[in-house]
Amino acid sequence: MVSRAERGPLADWFWTIDRFFLAMFIFLMGIGFMLSFAASPAVAERIGLEPFHFVKRHAAFMIPSIGVMLGLSFLTPRQVRRTAILILIISVAMMVLVLFVGQEVKGGRRWIWIAGLSIQPSEFMKPAFVVVCAWLFAEHARQPEIPGNLFAIILFGIVAALLVAQPDLGQTILTTAVWGGMFFMAGMPWIWIMLLGIGGAGGLLSAYYVFPHVAGRIDKFMTGEGDTFQIDTAREAIIRGSWFGQGPGEGIVKRIIPDAHTDFIFSVAAEEFGIVFCMALVALFTVLVLRGLSHAYRERNDFNRFAVAGLVLQMGIQSIINIGVNLELLPAKGMTLPLISYGGSSMVAVCVTAGFILALTRHRPEKRAQDRSLFRVPHGMPAE
Template sequence: MVSRVERGPVADWFWTIDRLFLFTFILLMGIGLMLSFAASPAVAERLGLDSFHFVKRHAAFMLPALTVMIGLSFLSPRQVRRTAMVMLATALIMMVLVLFVGVEVKGGRRWLSLLGLSIQPSEFMKPAFVVICAWLFAEHARQPEIPGNLFAILLFGMTAALLIAQPDLGQTILIGSVWSAMFFMAGMPWLWIVVLGVLGATGFFGAYVTLPHVAGRVDRFLTGEGDTFQVDTAHDAIVHGGWFGLGPGEGIVKRIIPDSHTDFIFSVAAEEFGIVFCMVLVAIFGFLVLRGLSHAYRERNDFNRLAVAGLVLLLGIQSMINIGVNLQLLPAKGMTLPLISYGGSSMTAICVTAGFILALTRRRPEKRAQERSLFRSVAGVPAE
């Protein structure tokens, strides 16, 4: 335990960081490892691998991902911006390379193979994209003559175009939703709300008309006809588990879910640990979002406010999409459950997101002064 009277980088970090945030992120990583034991052996055996192949890899990803999260949490807001700028530029270049030399999986080019590892650049693009857009919106609010909003729109258009080219409509919808929420919080004019709403609806209709795989997923969701084996099996697993589950290792339906260790790990959790456990899991994600928005509400600095809100919404909306697909509330879409699903790129990128959140929500002298000023103004106490 670090004493309050100690002085140094680690002691200052420990007493200024939001420890509830930190504990919650680590808790989710632990739950992810536990569920990997439940969900991945059947998949590994079908592929002719060692039963605990994915469990071992999941555990191996955790240490560097946790190191990244802790390391980034030491950064100042300015250093967060600079780190995000470098990360975004690198990720966008890699997303261009993916279109030419990427590994094709299930009709999509989303991964680069480097040194024997499969890296999904779009995962690392997301937290960096949110931070840079927050900075652009904040700069425009601070100095209206700076075309920050226009640059943010252009950045979103370029990023969305690269995602659609892969194609990855799910990630496009995810960053579009977060970007729109940030633009709204930054004071988006009503005209822009109407224009962007029309453009979004037009884009979705265009994707339905021009992209067969999008039309197929939407049609299967609406009609229930066609290849719905995976989502139907996931639904059966949830129903089979009941309120309290069958117990660890006792799941039966999970054994035939093709992507039980990634996109449909929530269904495995429901079968073995029950609906009550899944409700607790949803509550944990809800806590992260609400606590982050609470931090953002109290924040006077526009960049910190928009960045924290955007990053927690990124986690919340991604988890909502994953859980919605498992519950057959949304069309099937390959998207991981943050810090729970198997995947090195996903886990590391989510830990980057968590590290940025921890860094931006740390209590600093100027931040504490702002909070005291806000409290006095709300309470009607005269300034000192």
Template sequence: MQRRSDRRPVTEWWRTVDRWFLFGFIALIGFGIVLSFAASPDVADRIGLDTFHFVERHAMFIVPAVAVMIGVSFLDDRQMRRVALVVLLGAMALMVLALFFGLEVKGSRRWVRIAGVSVQPSEFAKPAFVIICAWLFAEHLRRPDIPGNLLAGVLFAAIAALLVAQPDLGQTVLVAGTWGAMFFMAGMSWLWIVVLGGIGVAGLVGAYLMLPHVANRIDEFFTGAGDTFQVDTGREAIVRGGWFGQGPGEGTIKRILPDSHTDFVFAVLAEEYGIVLCMVLVGVFALIVLRGLMRSFREEDHFRRLAVSGLVTLIGLQSMINIMVNLQLLPAKGMTLPFVSYGGSSMIAVAITAGFILALTRRRPETRFGHVRFAAPAPMQAAQ
């Protein structure tokens, strides 16, 4: 049993961390481990790799991901902003580099090779972008003469421009939705809502008219013409699974699903384990998002409130987009399911996001009458 007087860092961390968030993230990692065995061996066999190639690589990335998540969760607010700034600047520099020297996959340049490992910089930019925007919005709320909202808008425009240039419309929509939600929670006026809504619609129309691959995906989604093999196969896998699934290892549709280990891992879960377990997975994501929003609504510090709400919105929107693509409710986006899909860059980036959430929601010590106690979120403090 831990003593209240034990002040060791690990003991202090365990006493102050939000365990609902912690167990939620661990549950998602557990889903990812199980589904890596279910979804990836057939993909590896099809492309001539060792049967458990992707399973082994997925397991290999879990160790650094958990270490990153726990390590980041020890940061205080000032350290977090500094780390986020370094990560954001580095990721943006690599995104520019990817446009000229990156690996081209399916017509997009989103990856760069570092020390023999393919890295997708945009994945790391997302959580850092949320933290920096939350700080800028909070600074404007603290001192209206600081142009925090304007700077956050300029930063969003820069990130969006890099994503469109790759091109990666799915990530652009994800970042835009998260930034818009944070701006709204920071007190966006109705005028801004109308203006930004109009810009968003104009951007989607422009993407449809100017980017052939975007137009093709949208046309395929609404007409059913063209190459819809993967989305149709994913839907068939979900239907075949029924309520309780075909059983572990008994799925057959997954064997011909090209991206069963990444974009369509939810379809594999449905085929082998059924809709019931799919609802459990959705429930874990809902727990993380709803608890984050509840914690942020009670938070008086503007930075923490906006950062937590922005980070859980990022996770919630990404998971929702992935699942809706599997259910044929959205055109294919090429977006992973956080902590569940295969992908080293995605897993480490989501671990950073989770670490930020754990750090921001840890109970903070208050000193009263010479004693330290852990209390609810402290009154608003000036952002550093």
């Protein structure tokens, strides 16, 4: 048992961490590991691997991911900022490199092989980008003469250009939505709101005409014509699951769903555990986002406020995109369900996000003492 009287790093961490957040992150990862038993064996067998290949790899990825999350949760806000800057520099450099030597999968260059591992640099860019932009917005709010907003706009332009070049329109939309939300919280002028809206609409229209695969997905979504096998089987799995599911291991449609262990794991969960289970899963993500926004609302420090809000928005919007595709509410887009789907880069990167959230939402004694000093009556001065 860790005592409050102790002053070591572990004791300070234990008594200042948001244990609800920590429990939620680990609980969601546990659900993801459980669902990997349901979703991945059929995928492994289809490509000639032993049935529990992806289950074992999922477990192998979970161990370092949890370690990364816990390690980052010990950081101070200043250390979070410095770590994010380092991660952003490395990930952006790798995103440039991936355009030339990256592994091409389904028409996109998003992965690079390092030491026998396939890494997607854009996944690690996302949390670092949020934290660095939060710092730039906060510096501009603290000292308007510092062009923090301008630097944030330039950084966004660089990141968006690299994502489009891969091309990865889904990550581009996610990054744009989170960045726009943070800019709005930082006091975005109305002219920028209008320009961002026009730019976003123009970007989507351009993507439709420039990228054939984007046009194909949107056309299939709007008309229901063409190759809609993924969406059709996902919908069939959800319908077959009904309210309470077919039971663990009893799913049939899941066996033919492409990418059942990654992009369409929500449909597998619906078939085996039912719509009620999926509603509970949606509720967990909702509570996670609302708690983060509540922390941000109470936070006095601009950097902490913008960073926490941006990080939870990133997790929330990514969840919405994944679930929306599974429910046929959005055009098909390969995007994982945070903390749930299989994927090494995705899982480690989401745990970087979780570690940053835990670090920035800690109840720091020095911060409370500083807040109390604002209302302390100086010696010799009469209290009102």
